[in-house]
Amino acid sequence: MSDLLIQLRGVTKLYGSGQAELLALKGIDLDIRAGEFVAIMGPSGSGKSTAMNILGCLDTPSAGQYLFKGAHVEVLSRDQRARLRRRFLGFVFQGFNLLARTSAQENVELPLLYRGDSAGVRRAAAAKALQAVGLGGWEHHTPAELSGGQQQRVAIARAIVTAPAVVLADEPTGNLDTQRSHEIMGLLMALNQEQGITVLMVTHEPDMAAYARRMVHFVDGRIASDVPNLYPTNSAPDAALPAEIL
Amino acid sequence: MxxxxxxxxxxxxxxxxxxxxxxxxxxxxxxxxxxxxxxxxxxxxxxxxxxISGLGTNLLMVRPGQRMGPGGGGGGGGVPQFKEGDAEAILSQIGGVAAVAPEGRSSLTVVANGRNWATSVIGSSNAWFDAGNWKLASGRLFAADEQLAGAAVCLIGETVRREIFDGTIGQTGLGEQLRVRKFSCTVIGILAAKGQSGMGDQDDTVVVPLRTLQRRVTGSVKVATLLVSMQDGSDGTRLKASLKQLLRERRNLAADDDDNFNIFDTQQLAxxxxxxxxxxxxxxxxxxxxxxxxxxxxxxxxxxxxxxxxxxxxxxxxxxxxxxxxxxxxxxxxxxxxxxxxxxxxxxxxxxxxxxxxxxxxxxxxxxxxxxxxxxxxxxxxxxxxxxxxxxxxxxxxxxxxxxxx
Structure with missing residues (x-):
């Protein structure tokens, strides 16, 4: 439970140059162990999204080191980072980002397609992932036929279908109402507790952050506080049986 | 992948x-x-x-005139026409020639069986049928004396037969009288169909002996076209050259005069x-x-x-x-x-x-x-x-x- 999964050392991120220069991250040190559930909070412009992009290997730091499982990420090429993402990372976005006019099944299969898995393997894994997010039987519905909460569940299934080490969720409840938000949080918490998937979540809703067991606050490109959440919200309302399905 | x-x-x-x-x-x-x-x-x-290959292979068409495009009409004004003697001279003096047919042509309306039909009346010799790859469907070709005397006999193409005689019981066309302008001729043969050509419907034709056409229709001994068919395997270029030389001599052209005739090669035309x-x-x-x-x-x-x-x-x-x-x-x-x-x-x-x-x-x-x-x-x-x-x-x-x- 205490393997060091992610280490950030003096990470800075500089955008633009000259007059328009903006130092979004001003030297971040952050350690994340496997199996943690971390909420990253902070006002807009605090650098939390930048940090998330770097943690998700979508962006590279301007200076400093990023070690993922002890390997340096900051020196990797674009394609090497893509390979790292497809192997170890899962993404959940605020806007779901499902392919339109494409069934839930096919949406979930997408990351497996890039791994080169055969159709049979893809189908089985996608069905299992959809089952895990409580959408068994909804395989052939397209996003337009699903509610927002269900769409986000499909997106979570897509993130976990590759059995990643880390799921990065960027405002996963930002587009959902309170009840659906709590369902999604319950689902993320369950994935974290039952499958041991490390979850990094950016949110600005304290209610949602309360599910995490560690809260990291960003202010002005620095980590202002990094505290454990001793009493995480634990009562996910009907996480396994979402109300909208009933 | x-x-x-x-x-x-x-x-x-x-x-x-x-x-x-x-x-x-x-x-x-x-x-x-x-x-x-x-x-x-x-x-x-x-x-x-x-x-074009339906017109006859290895066929040369000789026409009077200074300049003429392929498929053009009759001879140019002021240029001497050919005579029947030219055809005989070509056949006897140039090697490799299979047949030479002098051809005269006139567009006329023919009448028979209570119907009339505008067609092209051709005057020529039996060599014309060889040169043009014609086959008889029935009947016979001209007899030698008919050609000499300019007898009132004719062969008709399939189109003419169809337009004049088709659908009339007991009349195949053969042996009937066909009225061509002011004279009547006996149909002695019917030509097998050849179909369309670059020059129009080839079967839309009535063929009479050259003398018949000259005496009874055009009233002149001139010949508009000479059809020269070459023997298989003969050298077309050399044959054309000697044909040209012969015609220049017969038409009394000086060395620096332009040709006043044209030789069309169907092969070349094609x-x-x-x-x-x-x-x-x-x-x-x-x-x-x-x-x-x-x-x-x-x-x-x-x-x-x-x-x-x-x-x-x-x-x-x-x-x-x-x-x-x-x-x-x-x-x-x-x-x-x-x-x-x-x-x-x-x-x-x-x-x-x-x-x-x-x-x-x-x-x-x-x-x-x-x-x-x-x-x-x-x-x-x-x-x-x-x-x-x-x-x-x-x-x-x-x-x-x-x-x-x-």
Whole structure:
């Protein structure tokens, strides 16, 4: 439970140059162990999204080191980072980002397609992932036929279908109402507790952050506080049986 | 990997069926235009070749005149016409000549069986039938004394027989009296049908002995055309040269005078005409190929729109671990599949169109597998060419920016 999964050392991120220069991250040190559930909070412009992009290997730091499982990420090429993402990372976005006019099944299969898995393997894994997010039987519905909460569940299934080490969720409840938000949080918490998937979540809703067991606050490109959440919200309302399905 | 990327491309084409169709429309039109043009052009070339070889192979046509295009009318004014003696001189003095037929021609209306029909009355000798590859359907050719005396006998072509005698019980035409202007002639033979030629319906003809035409119709001993058929395997170029020399002598031309006659070689005529249609075919094909290129630009346009429209999708694919070249390949394959699909649809349409048009235009349907394959390959190539730029743009997107795109 205490393997060091992610280490950030003096990470800075500089955008633009000259007059328009903006130092979004001003030297971040952050350690994340496997199996943690971390909420990253902070006002807009605090650098939390930048940090998330770097943690998700979508962006590279301007200076400093990023070690993922002890390997340096900051020196990797674009394609090497893509390979790292497809192997170890899962993404959940605020806007779901499902392919339109494409069934839930096919949406979930997408990351497996890039791994080169055969159709049979893809189908089985996608069905299992959809089952895990409580959408068994909804395989052939397209996003337009699903509610927002269900769409986000499909997106979570897509993130976990590759059995990643880390799921990065960027405002996963930002587009959902309170009840659906709590369902999604319950689902993320369950994935974290039952499958041991490390979850990094950016949110600005304290209610949602309360599910995490560690809260990291960003202010002005620095980590202002990094505290454990001793009493995480634990009562996910009907996480396994979402109300909208009933 | 390639297979799954191919399936991805196919899926995204099917997801936008209407737009995919509109995208490939340009290619469809281009490909079908190219193939239809070339197929019809080839058919026309074939039919011209067939028509000219129907005139008779190894045939030289000699006509008086300074300058005359192929298939032109009678002799030029002021230029001496030929005489029957010229034909005999050619036959006896030039080696390699199989037959020489002097020919006179007059457009007249013939009457018989209560019907009349405007046709072309030809005066010539029996050699005319050899030179023109004519076969008898029934009856006989002219007798020697009939030719000498200019007897009132005639042979009729299939069209004349059909128009005058068809549907009348007991009248095959043979042995009937046919009224030609002021005289009546007995039909002694019916010619086997030859069909259409470059010069019109060859079967629409009545043949009388040359003397008969001269005495009873034209009233002159002049001969408009000499048909010279060469023996098989004789050297056409040398024969033409000695024919030219002989005619210059007989027509008293000085060394520095221009020829006042023309020699047409049907073989050469066939080549000239078919090379003309081939040039036209190439030109039309090239014009149609431009529309293929325009179709390619259409594909590029739609692919660029599609890349912009699917920016978030591309961002997602990149985020979940698609490599740059996988995204490139996906969009490239999408463009190629689209344009190749356009090629296939174009070929189907072109086959239908050229089949229909060729029967409408009365030319043979000349299916050319080469142009079909070429068009298909070309349209796929257009997909690669015009798909590459949008695909590269997609592949180089920054996943963070792309995911944020609205």
């Amino acid at each position: 390639l297979y799954s990327v191919f399936m991805l491309a196919l899926r995204s084409i099917l997801r936008n069926l209407m737009r995919s169709f509109l995208t490939i429309l340009g290619i469809v039109i281009g490909v079908s235009a190219v193939i239809t043009m070339v197929t019809l052009g080839n058919g026309a070339t074939q039919s011209i070749k067939a028509q 080549e000239t005409l078919s090379s003309t249609t081939q040039v036209l075919t190439t030109l039309l094909g090239a014009v149609a190929a431009v529309s293929l290129l325009v179709g390619g630009i259409g594909i590029m346009n739609i692919m660029l729109v599609s890349v912009t429209e699917r920016t978030r999708e591309i961002g997602l694919r990149l985020a979940i671990g698609a490599l740059e070249r996988e995204v490139l390949l996906q969009f490239l394959i999408e463009a190629v599949v689209l344009s190749a699909l356009g090629g296939v649809v174009g070929i189907v349409i072109a086959t239908a169109a050229s089949w229909g048009l060729s029967s409408l235009m009365d030319v043979p349907y000349a299916f050319d597998p080469f142009i079909n394959l070429l068009s298909l390959a070309f349209s796929a190539g257009i997909g690669v060419l015009f798909g590459y730029f949008p695909a590269r743009r997609a592949a180089r997107l920054d996943p963070i920016e792309a995911l944020r795109h609205e």
